[in-house]
Structure formats: C-alpha cells, structure tokens
Amino acid sequence: MRKFFCVLLSFFILVASLAIFPSALGIEYTSETVWVEALEDEYYFSEKTDEIIQSNKFYSNIGGCYAFGNFLDEYQKIVYNAIVENEGGLLGKIDETAQTSSISIPLEFPYFSGAQEAVSEKLKLTVVAAFSSVIDDYPEYFWLGSYSFSYSFNYISADKTQIQLKSITLKPTLDTASYANWNVVKECYLALLDAVKSFKVTGSTRYDKLKSIHDGICNMTTYTLNVPMAHQPTGVFLKGQAVCEGYAESFKLLCDRESIPCIIVVGTGNGAAHEWNYVQMEDGKWYGMDVTWDDQTDKGDGIFYDYFLVGGESFNAAFGKTKFGNGTESTGNHINTGTHFPNSTFALTYPSIATQSYTGVIPMWNSSATFDNTRNLMFIPRGAVASQQIICTYSGWSNNAPSTNKASVSGTTTGGKVTITSPISRTYTIVRRGDVDKTNSVNSTDYSIVRDIAMHKRAEYTDTAQFAAADMNGDGVIDGFDAIYLDLYYRGLVD
Numbered sequence: 063m064r065k066f067f068c069v070l071l072s073f074f075i076l077v078a079s080l081a082i083f084p085s086a087l088g089i090e091y092t093s094e095t096v097w098v099e100a101l102e103d104e105y106y107f108s109e110k111t112d113e114i115i116q117s118n119k120f121y122s123n124i125g126g127c128y129a130f131g132n133f134l135d136e137y138q139k140i141v142y143n144a145i146v147e148n149e150g151g152l153l154g155k156i157d158e159t160a161q162t163s164s165i166s167i168p169l170e171f172p173y174f175s176g177a178q179e180a181v182s183e184k185l186k187l188t189v190v191a192a193f194s195s196v197i198d199d200y201p202e203y204f205w206l207g208s209y210s211f212s213y214s215f216n217y218i219s220a221d222k223t224q225i226q227l228k229s230i231t232l233k234p235t236l237d238t239a240s241y242a243n244w245n246v247v248k249e250c251y252l253a254l255l256d257a258v259k260s261f262k263v264t265g266s267t268r269y270d271k272l273k274s275i276h277d278g279i280c281n282m283t284t285y286t287l288n289v290p291m292a293h294q295p296t297g298v299f300l301k302g303q304a305v306c307e308g309y310a311e312s313f314k315l316l317c318d319r320e321s322i323p324c325i326i327v328v329g330t331g332n333g334a335a336h337e338w339n340y341v342q343m344e345d346g347k348w349y350g351m352d353v354t355w356d357d358q359t360d361k362g363d364g365i366f367y368d369y370f371l372v373g374g375e376s377f378n379a380a381f382g383k384t385k386f387g388n389g390t391e392s393t394g395n396h397i398n399t400g401t402h403f404p405n406s407t408f409a410l411t412y413p414s415i416a417t418q419s420y421t422g423v424i425p426m427w428n429s430s431a432t433f434d435n436t437r438n439l440m441f442i443p444r445g446a447v448a449s450q451q452i453i454c455t456y457s458g459w460s461n462n463a464p465s466t467n468k469a470s471v472s473g474t475t476t477g478g479k480v481t482i483t484s485p486i487s488r489t490y491t492i493v494r495r496g497d498v499d500k501t502n503s504v505n506s507t508d509y510s511i512v513r514d515i516a517m518h519k520r521a522e523y524t525d526t527a528q529f530a531a532a533d534m535n536g537d538g539v540i541d542g543f544d545a546i547y548l549d550l551y552y553r554g555l556v557d
Contacts, residue, residue, distance in 0.1 A: 127323040127342065130195035133411045137174060137184075141167060141192035141230065150196070150203030151234040158245035162210070165232040173227035175218060181225055185213060187408055189232070194402045194410055198326040201311035202254060204294035205247050207402075208235040240290040250296050257299035258315050264557070266536025268322055268344055269420070270432045270441075272351070272371070275316045279309060280357040280365045306354040310337040313353050317341065324351075327412060329389070329398040331355070338396060340415055341371065344436055347416040349373060350386050350396060364428040371420035375485065377464035379424050379453050388415060422486035423467050424453045433490065439530055440480050440490040444504040444552070448474050448492050455480070475502040476531045491527045496548050498523070498532040504552045508532075513545040 131142045144167040148154065151163030174184055189211055197206050210233045215225040241247045264274045279298060286292060286303035297304035298312040310326050317324035323342035330336055331352075338352040352369035359365060368378035374388030378395075387394010389412060400409035421433050431451035432441045442448055449471040450456045454463035468484040471492075477500050478492035496504035498511050512532045514520035522540055523529040532540045534547040550556045 128325055128413060129199050130325070130410050131199055134191055134195060138188050138191040138195075140169070141188055141232070142195055145192060145196045145203075145206075145232065146200065150200070150206050151232070152203075152244075152248065152251065156244045158248070159243045161236045161238055161243055162233045163244060165234070167230040167232065169227060169229055175224055175226040177223050178215075178225050181215070181227065185211075185227065185230070187406060189230075190403045190406045191408045194400075194408065197402060198314075198328070198410065201295055201314055201326065202251070202258075204250070204254070204291075204296055204311070205236055205241060206234055208237065209233055210235060237293075240294065240296075250291075250300060254296055254299055258319060261299075261316055261319075263316065263320055265432065267432065267434050267436075269371070269434060270536075271320050271322065272317070272341060273432055275313060275320070276351070276353055276356065276370060277365055279312055279316075279353050280359050283309065283312075283357065284360045285309075285354065285357060306331075306337045309354040309357070310339050313339050313351065325412070327389070327396075327398055328400055328402060328410065329396060332384075332395050336396070338369070340413060342413075343371070343420055347420075348413045349420050350376070350415055352396070355381070358427075366427045367425040367429060370425065373416040373418040373420075375417050375466075376419045376424075377466055379459070379463050379467075380427070383464050388417075418486050422482045422488055423455075423469050424463065426451050426453050426456055426459070437526060437530070438488065438490050439493050439527065441493045441495060441530070443495050443557075444497070446494070448478055448480070448494075452480065476500045476527050477525070493527050493530045495531060496534065496551050498528050500528070504548075506552065509545065509549045509552060512540060512548050513542075515540045516542045516545045 131139065131146075134142055144165055145151075148165045151165050154164075156163050174181060176184075189209075193206060193209060196203065211230060212233075213230045214228045216228055218224045218226045236243070236247065241250065261278065262274075263271050263278070265271045282302055283298050284303050285305065287305060289297070289301070289303050291297035291301050291308070292303055292305045293307045294304075295308055295312040295315055297308040304312070314324045314326050317339075325340050327338050327340055331338070336354075338350065338354065340348045341351050342348050349371040350369065350373070351371060355369050356366045366380055368380055369386070372386045374386060374391075374394065376386045377383050378386070384395045385393055387396050389396065389398035391397075398412050400412060402410075420435065425431055429451050430443050430446045433439070434441070440448075440451070442451060452469055452471075453459045454467040455469050455471045466485045469480060469482040472479045472481070473492060475494040476492060476497045480490040480492060482488045482490075494502070494504070496508050498508045501507075508531075511520065512534075515522055515532065523532060529540070532544060532548075534544040534551065537543075547556065
C-alpha cells in the first residue's frame with residue numbers, strides 16, 4: 063500500500079546581531095538577516111482505503127478579485143509594491159553570477175517612528191507581511207522566500223530614544239540547491255513564462271477549465287521529494303517533479319492565466335505543513351482544491367476528485383472519509399495558518415469557503431464528466447457511461463462513497479437526469495457532447511442536424527440539453543464552427 067507524501071514547509075528565521083555605524087549626518091544603518099528554507103516534507107495520511115523581462119508580464123490577480131496585498135496596511139503595501147514593481151528583484155542591474163539581488167525602497171513620507179527596538183520589530187513584521195503576500199499573489203517569482211534587509215534611519219530625539227526610518231533595502235537570496243545564481247533564475251523565469259503560456263486548457267465553462275488544469279498538472283507531474291525546484295512551480299513546468307508547493311503554485315498560475323479567481327492556502331494537512339488552493343466559482347462562493355492529494359497517477363491509480371471544488375463539510379471517499387474542513391476547525395484535514403514565517407504575529411487573510419462541494423458529490427476517479435451549475439448540466443463525452451461518473455452512483459464504489467453522498471441516474475445520454483438528494487438537493491440534466499438527437503451515439507446524423515441549424519435550414523433546439531450538445535465550442539450559438547468541430551469529433555480527429 064502506498065503512502066502519499068506532501069511537503070512540510072519548515073521555516074527557520076535567523077536574526078543577526080545589530081551593527082550600528084554612527085554618521086556625522088545623524089543617519090545610521092542597521093542590517094538584519096532573515097531567511098527561510100523549505101527542505102523537509104510531510105508524510106501523507108494513512109494508506110488509501112482502496113486499491114525579462116517586462117514588469118507584470120504574468121497574469122497574477124487579474125481583475126483584482128482577491129489579492130493578499132489588498133489586506134496589508136499602508137506601510138506593508140509600500141514594501142509589497144516595491145517587490146512587485148521590481149519583479150521580485152529581477153529588474154535592474156544584477157551580477158548574474160551572484161546569489162542575492164537588491165531592492166531599494168526610499169520612503170517619500172514619514173515612516174513609522176519610535177524607540178529603535180520597537181521600530182525594528184515593526185519593520186520585521188512589515189517585511190514578513192509583504193513577502194508572505196507577494197509569494198502567494200505572484201508565485202511566478204519562484205525565487206522569493208529567503209531574503210535579508212537593511213534600513214537607514216534618523217534620530218529624532220536628543221536622547222536617541224526615537225528614530226524615524228528613511229529607507230529600506232531588501233535582498234532576495236536564492237535557493238542555491240535549485241538555482242545556482244541569477245543567470246539560472248532568469249533562464250528558468252523565461253522558460254516558466256513560455257510553459258505557462260503554452261499549457262493547453264480546454265473547455266468553455268469555469269468547471270471545464272479547472273478540471274483541465276487539475277488533470278493536466280496531475281498528468282505532467284510526479285510527486286517527488288528532495289529534488290531541485292520541487293518547492294516551486296518550475297518543478298512542475300520544467301522538471302515534472304514537485305511537492306505540494308509546486309502543485310498549488312502552478313495551479314494558481316494557470317488559473318490566473320484563465321482569469322479564474324484562485325489563491326494559495328498555507329496551513330496543515332492532516333497535522334503536517336501543507337499548501338493547497340481556494341477557487342471562486344460563478345456562484346460567488348470559494349471552494350477547496352488540493353491537486354497534490356488528488357494526484358495518484360505516479361502509482362497507477364489515476365486522478366482523483368476527492369479534493370476538487372470541495373466545501374468545508376465535504377468528506378473524501380478514498381482517503382479515510384475525512385472532512386475537508388472550513389480552515390479553522392480541528393476536525394478538518396485542512397487547517398489554515400496563513401504563516402510562511404514562524405515567530406511572527408502576521409498571518410494571511412483567507413476567504414471563507416462554501417459548506418458543501420460545488421457539485422454536491424464526488425466525481426469518479428478519472429471521470430470525464432464536467433458540471434455547469436448555472437444551467438444544471440452534466441457534460442459527458444462520447445463513450446462515457448453516465449452512471450459511472452459519480453462515485454455514489456457507480457456500483458463498484460457505492461460502498462466507499464461518504465454516507466452523506468446520495469444520488470441516482472436515470473437515462474444514459476442527452477436528456478437523462480442525475481438527481482442528488484444528499485448532502486444537497488440538485489438535479490443535473492445529462493448532455494453527451496455531440497449527441498443532439500439523443501440516440502446515445504455521436505455520428506454523421508448529429509453532424510447533419512448541426513450543419514442544417516447553422517445554415518438556417520432547421521430551427522435551433524429550444525431544449526437546453528440538446529442545444530448544449532450541439533454547441534460544441536460552448537459559445538452560446540450553433541453555427542458553422544460547431545458543425546466543423548462535430549464532424550471532426552465524431553470521426554475521432556479531435557477530443
């Protein structure tokens with residue numbers, strides 16, 4: 063029986079002793095060093111119950127739907143914005159053989175002041191808050207995490223009990239086990255840009271796209287410990303090997319590209335450090351997404367959906383029937399901490415997730431079904447057996463579904479029904495893509511029907527399911543593009 067591993071973020075902070083050098087101008091300089099190493103990893107829970115560029119070139123936070131930077135105070139935002147504007151230290155002149163960069167942050171208005179010890183502590187919190195937010199808002203800056211900073215200040219009282227900050231200098235430091243110097247970082251950054259841009263995402267609905275991203279990452283990635291880049295999205299896109307950080311950050315990058323609201327969540331999974339995602343659907347609610355734990359492909363078990371668009375009260379089927387959790391309750395297997403750096407009072411702010419999963423049931427492992435809650439449709443491709451797309455409707459797994467999941471299927475193709483009675487009440491109409499005449503097959507007759515509709519020789523379907531079956535590209539109209547696509551589809555030339 064296999065064990066499923068997921069990363070333990072083990073963070074260490076080292077604060078060097080202060081070195082103060084008096085200046086004739088009344089300005090003094092203090093240097094402090096803080097760094098983080100993510101090298102140790104968590105063991106997954108019990109065995110399975112059954113078998114450069116250009117600033118802002120990436121897509122982070124499109125639409126500004128949810129960015130951790132928006133929750134920072136005015137001082138933290140100064141540091142946050144400086145990091146982003148400098149692309150995490152990648153802009154400007156850098157010694158490409160060096161292992162640190164430098165971001166200078168002049169303070170154009172009075173910064174916080176007070177006794178030196180108090181200002182020093184507040185500055186640490188400010189930098190931790192800024193870095194924590196940038197790391198999760200902009201995972202393309204994969205080299206961030208380890209850093210040092212220095213600052214200059216003026217005495218504003220004769221007894222030197224009051225100081226005022228004048229400037230801050232941040233110095234990102236590389237994970238040299240993965241990136242020997244800034245030249246390597248730049249090469250990997252450009253390669254990551256290209257890989258994310260070329261990643262194929264299929265489907266027209268948000269659910270379709272999320273499933274395509276989820277499945278694509280699972281298929282291209284092997285969960286692997288202690289290899290270079292495993293803790294960054296470069297591990298997924300450039301090496302095909304990663305731990306949970308790499309999975310979660312890669313998932314967010316692709317959601318950002320598709321303008322799907324998505325955040326990275328830091329916390330514990332079954333008691334050990336872990337990262338996953340929250341995704342916002344069209345209903346305005348946030349749902350849990352753990353691609354790492356769903357990926358069983360490296361052991362031949364395929365792709366699971368126990369952690370795909372789940373709610374706080376959702377129970378998994380294959381992994382002990384435990385509850386996902388709302389992020390704060392001790393009975394959940396996912397608990398939010400929001401802390402990248404220990405010994406700090408700063409924690410990221412997360413939205414609340416929905417109570418139940420987006421669909422109300424768990425799709426079968428390797429399921430081909432996708433769901434549209436706006437129109438209450440369940441899409442399946444040619445050849446798919448409707449009754450085998452949901453765990454609690456498939457006889458081979460009926461005893462393994464969580465007791466809270468109850469559903470039934472009537473019909474086999476377009477026009478059939480999937481009725482969920484627990485934990486929510488909802489009915490989906492089945493749509494077999496391309497089967498517009500409801501014969502349970504996709505053939506030349508379906509093509510002829512769609513062609514005639516496109517040529518206005520036949521009226522469009524008023525039946526929602528049949529219209530959706532004919533609208534092959536999901537753009538809301540039936541036209542020649544759908545006819546061409548359907549012709550290629552039934553002949554097996556396109557998916």
